[in-house]
Amino acid sequence: MSRAVFPGTFDPPTNGHLDVITRAAAAFDEVIVAAGVNQSKQRLFSIEERVEMLTEIAAPFGNVRIGTFEGLLVDYCRAEGARVIVKGLRSGGDYDYELQMAQMNRKMSGVDTLFLPTAPENGYISSSLVKEIARLGGEVADFLPAGVHDRLLRKL
Template sequence: MTIAVCPGSYDPITLGHVDVVRRARSMFDEVVVGIASNSSKSALLGVDVRVALARAAVDGIDGVRVEPVTALLADFLREVRANAVVKGLRGGADFDAELPMALMNRHLSGVETVFVVGDPALAHIASSLVKDVARYGGDIEDLVPAGVGDAVRDALGRRDGT
């Protein structure tokens, strides 16, 4: 059985993330969406909320599960017996950011990273931009799975959508 991990902070999960998970599932027997904390970012949503939102977003995609990553990704990869890490790329800047992490993860775990080019129709969607749009009252419903918009607005104190 081949197992891939799609790690990320998913703060919040977007339609672009779900697209990458679906396509990863077409290549691997099982995909584990690993919800991690990013030490260089301050999360808007708590890890429990991010896990719940991701589980709802991938519900119905057979062979996909969501787990929190509470340790070094290399340790998590061993724990779930992963054969690969899958990361989505929207453009060159994503590659530049992901390459050092892929090399470090391979160094620490022996697990290779597979880069999946994102759907061009979703390339403008980034979690940071989704939060910025929501922060200023913009509509994010067509950027995120159902329920995520409400969670983001709740976290921002903008439940009324304004």
């Protein structure tokens, strides 16, 4: 059975994240969407809220489950029996950063990383940018799954 982990902050999950989930679900027997827990970082949404949103958007996929991790991603992958990390790439800047992480993860654990270039319609979407636009009163419905959009508006 092929198992992959799609890690991220998902604060909040965007249509770009959903695209990666959709594509990874088609490529692997099982995909674990793993929300990172980092107590030292301030998030808009709690880990519980992020897990709820991810559970909602992943519901149509029978082979996707939601998890959380704290600490090293490679330790989480080992514990879950995942041999692949899936990462979405929006730009060359993402590639430069993620390549170094992928090489380090492989050296530390043997876990490989699969890069999925973003779909063109999602290439400019980031959780940080969506939150900033929403805070300033801009419309962000086109960038988020409907349930996530509703939660973001209530939160702000």
